Amino acid sequence: MKFLTNLLxxxxxxxxxxxxxxxxxxxxxxxxxxxxxxLCSSCGKYLRFGGRRRIQWIADEKTFQEISPNLSxxxxxxxxxxxxxxxxxxxxxxxxxxxxxxxxxxxxxxxVIFAMEPDFIMASMGSVVGEKITRAFEYxxxxxxxxxxxxxxxxxxxxxxxxxxxQMAKVSAAVRRHSDAGNLYLTVxxxxxxxxxxxxxxMQGDIILAEPGxxxxxxxxxxxxxxxxxxxxxDFQRSEFLLQHGFVDEIVSRSKLKETIAxxxxxxxxxxxx
Amino acid sequence: xxxxxxxxxxxxxxxPTGRAYIDSLFTEQVFLHGDRRxxxxxxxxxxxxYLERLPVTFLAIEKGQDLQDRLARNFGCPKPExxxxxxxxxxQAEKFGRPVLCFVDTLGAFCGADAEERGQGxxxxxxxxxxxxxxxxxxxxxxxxxxxxxALALGVADRVYMLENAVYSVISPEGCASILWKxxxxxxxAADCLHITAEDMLRFGVAEAVFPETFDRFPQMxxxxxxxxxxxxxxxxxxxxxxxxxxxxxxxRKIGIFTENGEA
Numbered sequence: 001m002k003f004l005t006n007l008l009x010x011x012x013x014x015x016x017x018x019x020x021x022x023x024x025x026x027x028x029x030x031x032x033x034x035x036x037x038x039l040c041s042s043c044g045k046y047l048r049f050g051g052r053r054r055i056q057w058i059a060d061e062k063t064f065q066e067i068s069p070n071l072s073x074x075x076x077x078x079x080x081x082x083x084x085x086x087x088x089x090x091x092x093x094x095x096x097x098x099x100x101x102x103x104x105x106x107x108x109x110x111x112v113i114f115a116m117e118p119d120f121i122m123a124s125m126g127s128v129v130g131e132k133i134t135r136a137f138e139y140x141x142x143x144x145x146x147x148x149x150x151x152x153x154x155x156x157x158x159x160x161x162x163x164x165x166x167q168m169a170k171v172s173a174a175v176r177r178h179s180d181a182g183n184l185y186l187t188v189x190x191x192x193x194x195x196x197x198x199x200x201x202x203m204q205g206d207i208i209l210a211e212p213g214x215x216x217x218x219x220x221x222x223x224x225x226x227x228x229x230x231x232x233x234x235d236f237q238r239s240e241f242l243l244q245h246g247f248v249d250e251i252v253s254r255s256k257l258k259e260t261i262a263x264x265x266x267x268x269x270x271x272x273x274x
Numbered sequence: 275x276x277x278x279x280x281x282x283x284x285x286x287x288x289x290p291t292g293r294a295y296i297d298s299l300f301t302e303q304v305f306l307h308g309d310r311r312x313x314x315x316x317x318x319x320x321x322x323x324y325l326e327r328l329p330v331t332f333l334a335i336e337k338g339q340d341l342q343d344r345l346a347r348n349f350g351c352p353k354p355e356x357x358x359x360x361x362x363x364x365x366q367a368e369k370f371g372r373p374v375l376c377f378v379d380t381l382g383a384f385c386g387a388d389a390e391e392r393g394q395g396x397x398x399x400x401x402x403x404x405x406x407x408x409x410x411x412x413x414x415x416x417x418x419x420x421x422x423x424x425a426l427a428l429g430v431a432d433r434v435y436m437l438e439n440a441v442y443s444v445i446s447p448e449g450c451a452s453i454l455w456k457x458x459x460x461x462x463x464a465a466d467c468l469h470i471t472a473e474d475m476l477r478f479g480v481a482e483a484v485f486p487e488t489f490d491r492f493p494q495m496x497x498x499x500x501x502x503x504x505x506x507x508x509x510x511x512x513x514x515x516x517x518x519x520x521x522x523x524x525x526x527r528k529i530g531i532f533t534e535n536g537e538a
Binding site for chain 1: 383384385386387388389390391392393394395396398399400402403406407422423426427429430442443444445449450453454467468469470474475478480522523526527529530531532533534535536538
């Protein structure tokens, strides 16, 4: 009933919903979490956060301008409980769907930014996520801007059936066009990035960064264990594992993330000439 | 017929697999192996053959004929090296101006630890990215199961065709039932809810045509399929490449159902 408590706190005009540490289960007020760079004030582990909060955290103050904020999912398959899940997710997160997109500046460097919201049906990708990210890449292509994407997802949104699978192709095609025009696409893999998002735009960046300890994989750990028939190492599908196997460029801690991103954006500024 | 009944038919042993279509549709085939990166994956067959007088590159996910063959082909669940082989042959086709014909029949990309270690997600992601811009026509036919990202990795095409009882799904109905209802026995319900049939694919703009299944007259059936391929290829090959790519882009661009400011 998390959504009810959140709804009540929203209605009573209190602060935004608190964050809950996955490791020690401590509830951390949003303000405290923000001040602490989204590290748990109790155990020091990384808090799971995304979406609007992520953009507010990384972008220069008052530079964020949202692209296509008013897209909502439809239960077009009349899938059991989907309408209910959407309603709950909307009330829990205050978002209309699982990704927030727009333009922003990072230490003065302009970019198109998107950040997925893990609390919105596991940031699964349905029509809205696919459409919004596609529009973000199309906007970036039109304005010759780099794209900075924070990925987090449980994969394709099965409640939208085959239409959700096709979003992988749709976004990939937009990434391709943006890339062919010589624009930078920088991804930051955050916990957890899995399934169809890993198998599409999460892994299509020119440069792929990851947060420490983030779960990143295609198949779920349980499925892999069943298929493989043995226990997997503890760091299996963690960003350190991916770095070791050659699939991410660098693991960057939250305290270094903003300056690293800003530096990379600056290095790809196409207007600078000798 | 229910979606579940179609799923059962799509999975029937003895149903023609990828190899049968290659043998029936293409003459003078040369099979090509390996991804030139890591290894060879028997789950995906690839090579060059003639479609009438036109040299084409074919790629087919092959589930295998008998038990031994199925084991060797990992039951048609490709690993990253399979997708990378497919990509290598697609790029080769692009270089020599050959159309690419793909045949999809898979439960999904392999979910083992080795596949994850070698970047299953990346392998699929790269195919999606490359197919979106490949400068030769791509035709994909789902001949049995079209299982999730593992099927889409050969499915970013100019035309997609479904066999009459073939299915195409974002997740296996078993997986869906297990995740949503913690009950893999609810497969029938999941198959129904997911809308996986050939008619569903037409409705959502995922496929252009459905091929009737007349397996007792397989050569004649393939003759019909071949005629459709030739017809669509001559149309695609007559277009400027830029237009073909723009139409491929729009083919996927328009898929998605949502509301904006409350309007559909």
